[in-house]
Amino acid sequence: MQHWILATLTCFVLICFVLIGVDPAYGHGSLHERLKRADKKISASPNRSELYLNRARLHREHGDLSKAHHDLDRALSLAPGCLEASVGIADLCMALDVPEIAAAIAWSILQKNPENEGALLVFSRASLSARRYEDALHGFDRLIALARRPSPDLYLERLRACQLAHPGDLDLAIDGLERGLARLGTAVALVLTIVELETQAARYDAALRRLAFVESRANRKARWRVQRAEILVRARRVEEAHSCARAALEELAVLRRSKSGARLDLVRRAKQILQRTTNGSQEKQ
């Protein structure tokens, strides 16, 4: 009897799947569906803070910042001191372009939770937007120090704070990126940023050494040769620049990248260098 009931139920479920055309592997549904479910849950239990937190996340994902803010406020009023809601509100203030308030909220969270990554990130970014550059720099430094594997992006954000806090102090800026390389190894995004800074600081040999390393790892060299030639021009090493640009042009000539904007740009830059260095050589003579 029980087997018969089980078999009937199984058949019924399978027929339902066939009739409504739903794959039995149906999963978690769209954002709108999840929002509807969150609304329903809140209607049933209007005093549960985490339901508002969850819906705030969904509103945030959907880009509805004012609704997200409302839910975070409600979550915080139901659970005073809730860290997730507090950080969420701080982050939301950043998204709403009120960085001063975001920084203040994040700062207050950090007084009790000095290692909270979310609060530190909001604090650092909000301080940067609010033009409190030293605070931002300190925040990024703290975040980087706490992170087991900081991302290259954190170092670039820190650099921006550093350059705004200490304009013109290239040593300080480069030092921060150097520390990034010491922890991350050769992160190309950081290396190329240092090359730019070192070139600005007229430390041409250092910049060329770094660029040579990138070039040595590249199967195609043209881009790096053009950049090398440009640095050599700034260093007034005319003959080296000339031969470097020539080598780049030779490589570019055999590439079948006729429509590439990047290739055309490289060709233009290399030719400019050739022209300048040829004139320079003639003037010299």
Place this chain on the structure above:
Amino acid sequence: MKLRRPLRCVAFLLLALCTWSPIATAEETLLPFGSSWRYLDDGVIPPANWIDSAFDDTSWQVGPAQLGYGDGDEATVIGFGPDPDDKPITAYFRTSFSIVDPAAYDGITMRLIRDDGAVIYLNGIEVFRSNLPAGPITTTTLAASTISGSEEDTQNLAVLSPNSLVSGSNVIAVELHQRDSESSDLSLDLELRGHTASDPIEILRGPYLQRIGNDRAVFRWRTNAFTSSRVGIGTSPTNLDTITQRPGLFSDHEVEITGLPPGTSFSYAIGDAIQWLSGPDAEHRFSTYPPAPTSDPIRVWAIGDSGTADANATAVRDAYLAFSASEGTDLWLMLGDNAYDAGTDNEYQAAVFDMFPGLLKQGAVWPTLGNHDGRTASLTGEGPYFDMFTLPTAGESGGLASGTEAYYSFDYANVHFVCLDSEGSSLSVGGAMLTWLDADLASTDREWIIAFWHHPPYSDGSHDSDDPTDSSGRLFAVRENVLPILEEYGADLILCGHSHSYERSMLLNGHHGVSSTLTSSMILDGGDGDPAGDGPYQKPAETTPYAGAVYVVAGSSGKVDDSPPLSHPALPIGLAQLGSVVLDIQGPRLDARFLRSNGTVTDTFSIIKGSFFIRGDANGDGALDVADPITMIDYLFQGASTDCEVALDANDDESINIADPIAVLSTLFSGASLPPAPHPTCGVDPTPGLLVCASPSCP
């Protein structure tokens, strides 16, 4: 849903079978299941030193495990305050066990039953975390996912270091976190076994290969004790002539061997200083990646949103293994959401390591982060995903150094693979990832570029690429910021997941807006790309900018969330079917198939690269006329040269002989059929052979 008693018995038996682990039980039990625990269940936050051995917990309540509420199987039902709809998020537990000599142990095997998330401390030091985000944990931190069904009784296995043990009393402290305060249940039980030198060493995970390159491979595995790590490799199982031992004792082992010859097959074994624990045998083999160029075929398998660890994922896997039985697998890509629901270590064990043991043993898996994996991965690169995978950061497997495991590139023969992180890294132009991407693509000389990440630029599935708020705008960001760079450097194929369906574009270029902005000029080839249909997509030789790419959403390897119509105009193929993507690349040809979980192929497309020419147009003037057979005769009998031999092969028999001018003359004067493709329009050879076209011969 409550099961009736007989059914529960069956369920428990099945569960016991499912959660059975191969660890021998000879280890000494230090703390048995069902031990007595002190607990704090009233929502009060204990002082910060509650995890310390010296903390006085005598005011806490006491009872035997299993502790918790809501399941009916608790030995001690703990409280949750007056409001069942507002239970405390965190409950606290402490217990102790005694040992005489800590040095007697080389590992502690822990089996943890937790619902939902837990942090374990041994004598005041965090030794394990499960189903909780990386970073600092507070009393309001929510578990990463809800634990339900059979997971509630799963024994999460971990091997703890014996370094934190002390002589005498040792204190285990646990904080247990709910996913939400409405959660109906909460559970804790925990067993500790001490592993001594006389107990057998067992492998709990792997071996699995990582970060293979032209000259290297990383070997990883997990044991039930902290042991030394040793790898032997050689050209045959009986000749492991290169032995590498890593100093130190580990339970999660990681050994890299470098200096290997490229494109070479090896047998291997892994073990400790005394014995091999796995291999060598016919199953333990791998190959270093071949250097470019190679004419050998390459088989790539791509699965997206595959981490369900259920019958769906099993069916997709089995269909592929059957399909690929005679071919083998050279590369394997995971397109994110690799282990539901939150990418915990235990979920990865079920969804990846228990699901694909054979594939993991013989080749590296190359994963990307999905939004679900991201729930336990922090913005600072911590969490199970980053712990269990060894991915390139310094260009170890080709490409330029990214400095992070979140995004990377690698080379396999004539293919450059790029893995981006659309979940946690900045997608801004000028950000670190896109700066690296631009430099990386400028530096590659490989014939093919295949990029993969999680959030698709185009989709009308469970995620909508026309909705600027979907996934916090990530679909828009990848389309607007990433695609222009890939197009500039001539990417050929983009593989994504996220939507739980299969969707596929035609050959596209320059479509960076919402679906309504698609214009005919962006469709470089509107055909289906099927060799048996409209014919393969054709691209110029090498990586050529703006020559178009095919975009694939392959997020249905574990679940299907969508039902037709999937109607993005750039994605004419839309299938609500479980399956995976199989790529075969040989020289200038790429063949792609969507392989359903039932073993059938429901979409096929090919991309062929080569110089463009018109078959039979021997002099390259764009027309088939009497000058062409004369050019052919000059080539055959007068020693004239040509830059495009294949244009002279008018009958496509892969040789140039007198039959070719005769075929053209027959077409011109006897009404015979036109030469095979490409003809009369310019194109690449759809059946590439030995004859070449060194430079395009189209006018």
